[in-house]
Amino acid sequence: MREPSVHQLRLLLAVAEELHFKRAAARMFISQPALSQQIRALEERLGIGLVERGGGGARLTTAGAAVVEEARSVVAAMERLLRVSDAQADAVRGELCVGSLGAEAAMPHARAVLAHLRDHHPHLRVEVRNLNFVEQFDALANGEVDAAFLRGPLPPGLQSVRLASEPRVVCLPADDPLAGETTLTLAQLADRTVVDMPRDVPRLWWDHLTVNPRPDGTPVRFGPVVRDTEAMVLAVLQARAITFLPAAARQLYPRPGLVYVDAPELGESESYLAWLPAHRDVLAVRALREAARATAQDREQRP
Missing domain, CATH: 3.40.190.290 (D-Maltodextrin-Binding Protein; domain 2)
Incomplete structure (x- = not known):
């Protein structure tokens, strides 16, 4: 199993919050087909289904809901890491x-x-x-x-x-x-x-x-x-x-x-x-x- 990218996790969080692929795609400034493709790639990397699609809407599977909780922690940790690295890059030497x-x-x-x-x-x-x-x-x-x-x-x-x-x-x-x-x-x-x-x-x-x-x-x-x-x-x-x-x-x-x-x-x-x-x-x-x-x-x- 390949590790998911942080970008893919961010996309998953957008879908989980919007419960709609079109709205999630607009929020993340990508096309709806590209968003769907990334979510499928994420599911393949993890080996589990995350989102059920239907009628333009979306619903998290039981596995998807569990993954979303961990994804939030990973994305938050990455944001903290970036803030620290930015501060160090700006540090005077x-x-x-x-x-x-x-x-x-x-x-x-x-x-x-x-x-x-x-x-x-x-x-x-x-x-x-x-x-x-x-x-x-x-x-x-x-x-x-x-x-x-x-x-x-x-x-x-x-x-x-x-x-x-x-x-x-x-x-x-x-x-x-x-x-x-x-x-x-x-x-x-x-x-x-x-x-x-x-x-x-x-x-x-x-x-x-x-x-x-x-x-x-x-x-x-x-x-x-x-x-x-x-x-x-x-x-x-x-x-x-x-x-x-x-x-x-x-x-x-x-x-x-x-x-x-x-x-x-x-x-x-x-x-x-x-x-x-x-x-x-x-x-x-x-x-x-x-x-x-x-x-x-x-x-x-x-x-």
Whole structure:
């Protein structure tokens, strides 16, 4: 006995539901003679009669009714198989390099994006590359990374999805007289030296983050130049300067001798996934963008 085709089983189901060859043929977009021929071929393959014909109508035999039940399961299973195969055919493959400013990729929102990407595109190989303050924007511009987890404000020319927002805090040496305060104002910090960035870092970005100049017009007094967050907190530990960081630094960069104090005037620190407009429709970047938007939407909908 030869196995029936899934197409033949679909035709049988159409006949079983219509109980009329002409209507079943029209439903399946084939001629009535072709339908009759396929049903006879199916009966020959199975070695049993399935349908009794008469007066244009049709009636399932006892064997036919039993076969129809199994045919439904086979056709449904085939449809599931095709959906899975279609999804796999559409799955993004290849490699994606995602930059991370310091510990940004360790933040819950970034981990959620990468987990969503991994779940929906298991064949995509993702590399996360750590970037320092100088590299963060250049790596995107020169194509070293396809996209990057960054902190705002972002320079013009980048597209982005906002992922999260959190308060900013002051990072002080533990022996600073202000370290015992619950909150600090910019006026209280007016005489403190602030960690600086290399010349290659966009000045507008760092001036914004250090509130330079201060609201009263006073310029910030900058001190040691650092290229990454580890060097930044080391400079503070050495009592050479203070700095401002996202509140998550309390968990990401805890160090003996460091204190983090709330400073509401600093405002919020915003996290982004950013990419070049020219790369937005690259399949891997598109998949990452969709993951970022999906996870951001999930967070917004939570009570």
